[in-house]
Amino acid sequence: MSVVEAEAVEVQLEAPSGLWRDAFHLLIRNPGAIVGFVFVGVFVFAAIFAPLIATHDVTEQNLPLIANGCCPGPSADHWFGVDLLGRDVFSRIVYGARVSLLIGLVSVSIGLAIGLVLGATAGYVGGIVDSSIMRVMDVMLAVPGLLLAIGIVAALGPGLKEVMIAVGLANVPVFARLVRSSILAQREADFVVAAKAVGVKHHSILFSHILPNAISPVIVTATLAMATAIIDVAGLGFLGIGLQDPDETPEWGSMLTEVNEYLQTAPFLALIPGTAIVISVLGFNLIGDGLREALDPKLRGR
Amino acid sequence: MLRFVVRRLLLLVPILIGLSILVFVWIRALPGSPADSLLGERTTPELVREYNERFGLDDPVYVQYWRYVKTTAQFDFGVSIATHRYVTDEIRERFPATMELAFAAMLFATFLGIPLGFVAAKRYGGPVDHASLFASLIGVSIPVFFLAILLKYVFAVRLGWLPSVGRIDVESDVEHPTNFYILDAIITRDWATLKDVIRHLILPAIALGSIPLAIITRITRASVLDVQNEDYVRTARAKGLPPRIVDRRHILRNALLPISTIIGLQVGLLLSGAILTETVFAFPGMGSWLRDAIFNRDYPVLQGGILFLAFVFVIVNLLVDISYAIINPRIRYS
Numbered sequence: 001m002s003v004v005e006a007e008a009v010e011v012q013l014e015a016p017s018g019l020w021r022d023a024f025h026l027l028i029r030n031p032g033a034i035v036g037f038v039f040v041g042v043f044v045f046a047a048i049f050a051p052l053i054a055t056h057d058v059t060e061q062n063l064p065l066i067a068n069g070c071c072p073g074p075s076a077d078h079w080f081g082v083d084l085l086g087r088d089v090f091s092r093i094v095y096g097a098r099v100s101l102l103i104g105l106v107s108v109s110i111g112l113a114i115g116l117v118l119g120a121t122a123g124y125v126g127g128i129v130d131s132s133i134m135r136v137m138d139v140m141l142a143v144p145g146l147l148l149a150i151g152i153v154a155a156l157g158p159g160l161k162e163v164m165i166a167v168g169l170a171n172v173p174v175f176a177r178l179v180r181s182s183i184l185a186q187r188e189a190d191f192v193v194a195a196k197a198v199g200v201k202h203h204s205i206l207f208s209h210i211l212p213n214a215i216s217p218v219i220v221t222a223t224l225a226m227a228t229a230i231i232d233v234a235g236l237g238f239l240g241i242g243l244q245d246p247d248e249t250p251e252w253g254s255m256l257t258e259v260n261e262y263l264q265t266a267p268f269l270a271l272i273p274g275t276a277i278v279i280s281v282l283g284f285n286l287i288g289d290g291l292r293e294a295l296d297p298k299l300r301g302r
Numbered sequence: 303m304l305r306f307v308v309r310r311l312l313l314l315v316p317i318l319i320g321l322s323i324l325v326f327v328w329i330r331a332l333p334g335s336p337a338d339s340l341l342g343e344r345t346t347p348e349l350v351r352e353y354n355e356r357f358g359l360d361d362p363v364y365v366q367y368w369r370y371v372k373t374t375a376q377f378d379f380g381v382s383i384a385t386h387r388y389v390t391d392e393i394r395e396r397f398p399a400t401m402e403l404a405f406a407a408m409l410f411a412t413f414l415g416i417p418l419g420f421v422a423a424k425r426y427g428g429p430v431d432h433a434s435l436f437a438s439l440i441g442v443s444i445p446v447f448f449l450a451i452l453l454k455y456v457f458a459v460r461l462g463w464l465p466s467v468g469r470i471d472v473e474s475d476v477e478h479p480t481n482f483y484i485l486d487a488i489i490t491r492d493w494a495t496l497k498d499v500i501r502h503l504i505l506p507a508i509a510l511g512s513i514p515l516a517i518i519t520r521i522t523r524a525s526v527l528d529v530q531n532e533d534y535v536r537t538a539r540a541k542g543l544p545p546r547i548v549d550r551r552h553i554l555r556n557a558l559l560p561i562s563t564i565i566g567l568q569v570g571l572l573l574s575g576a577i578l579t580e581t582v583f584a585f586p587g588m589g590s591w592l593r594d595a596i597f598n599r600d601y602p603v604l605q606g607g608i609l610f611l612a613f614v615f616v617i618v619n620l621l622v623d624i625s626y627a628i629i630n631p632r633i634r635y636s
Binding site: 135136138139140141143144145146147150151154155227231234235238239241253256259260263264267270271274277278281282285286289 | 316317320321442444445446451452454570571573575577596608612
């Protein structure tokens with residue numbers, strides 16, 4: 001076999017691969033990420049099929065059950081027991097998944113969309129546009145996230161839409177900074193300079209050359225931001241500044257609010273919604289970590 | 303070095319101006335007037351008018367903003383609408399409480415996180431490493447307020463080892479000149495009070511410190527893993543230095559550089575977490591105070607309190623940047 005033939009064989013041995021295909025293979029072989037997918041799967045399943053899974057109406061009160069004090073624990077009829085008002089905790093948890101998932105998805109999308117546009121503009125245009133956008137982001141970052149979200153809910157009033165906007169806006173500076181720095185790193189890359197030299201238009205340089213290469217850290221951050229958003233929503237609910245009517249639309253965080261005084265007699269009232277939050281958050285964190293390892297070639301094999 | 307500090311200080315000015323505008327505009331955007339929320343439903347138009355006049359709420363917006371900037375620059379945040387006390391006085395009482403709590407939380411996170419991360423990296427891939435990764439994953443996934451409730455349930459309600467609410471025993475009538483209870487107790491050599499205050503601080507500090515602990519452990523681990531493959535570490539080993547000295551002088555000292563930045567970044571998280579932790583433990587700090595202020599629409603408290611916290615946050619980050627430049631000469635000249 002000549003040298004040329006040997007090299008040809010060697011080249012053939014390397015399977016055709018790309019970043020995304022490699023990343024996918026790494027991801028499905030990562031045990032942590034698989035656990036994450038299972039957790040998130042259960043969470044999403046509960047959210048979508050809530051009306052089929054729930055065993056009781058979320059507002060239905062079973063008063064005789066709480067007549068002898070708060071609160072009877074898990075039983076055959078009420079799998080997770082009943083709360084202070086005699087409502088079925090299991091059904092409220094299932095419907096709560098809906099609220100968390102919905103707010104999480106919408107708020108991360110809001111943060112991502114605005115952050116992406118602002119960050120991309122700042123990073124690509126540069127100059128005065130860059131510094132004015134980033135100074136505003138700095139000011140927003142100077143207010144701690146939850147405080148910022150509380151402030152926005154206070155200004156807009158409580159409600160589902162308002163909480164989504166609040167948590168979403170609190171996420172904007174995070175994404176804007178990330179996208180900007182990742183675009184700055186790409187802007188001077190050889191392939192961008194080459195595209196410019198041959199006269200490719202600005203927007204197609206940005207959309208077909210720079211953004212696709214800058215997107216993987218954004219995907220990782222968006223997954224992790226889902227986890228943070230669920231925690232923030234629960235935090236707002238816990239403080240009692242979340243949804244308009246937590247009785248009608250059960251929310252995990254607000255389920256924890258009133259149980260503070262009943263820890264002695266009914267600790268399960270705190271444990272169950274708390275565990276639901278931890279499992280869904282853990283799921284997104286595990287997927288996010290798995291994605292980061294899969295998408296960052298430097299971390300591979302670590 | 304001086305140029306670096308001056309440049310960072312100048313960067314503060316636009317941020318502070320922006321912050322003051324943000325907070326001011328936000329306050330005006332809140333629904334319902336303070337007069338309505340304080341005077342309640344049975345108020346009369348005359349009462350509302352008198353009230354608005356007293357607090358200057360009828361003046362044009364730019365007049366109000368200018369008055370606000372002028373007084374804020376003198377650290378005068380006005381009088382709380384709910385309690386009729388000076389906001390500055392309330393901050394003087396409540397900020398030390400949050401400071402003590404945040405400091406205790408950071409102490410817990412740092413002194414547990416760095417050794418844990420270091421050991422995990424040294425035993426890379428072993429059971430300690432896996433346990434630390436798992437623990438830090440749980441740490442960032444558990445909401446602060448849920449952890450706080452769990453700790454309270456186990457150690458206060460069930461076991462009764464530690465108090466569940468407040469900052470000090472309710473029957474204590476000890477004077478607190480600086481409002482830093484620990485400091486006061488040490489100065490006056492009042493060991494019983496010191497013990498009481500520390501016992502009240504343990505559970506909230508662990509709850510608040512859990513996220514920083516998880517993050518510091520992870521960063522230390524990653525950083526040690528990076529550093530221990532550096533050439534200078536290999537050189538140090540090759541010339542026969544005892545492993546313990548290589549660990550301390552070559553690995554740990556360089557690995558700690560990124561950690562100082564991380565600690566600065568945790569301050570914002572700590573302040574967010576403080577609101578929740580203080581609520582669970584009825585701890586009389588800035589967090590629970592601001593939460594009440596939102597419910598009462600206490601404009602001066604919100605205005606002063608949030609501006610003050612953001613100011614502290616910005617200053618701490620400045621100090622972290624400067625200390626980073628001192629520790630790491632490479633930053634200074636870039």
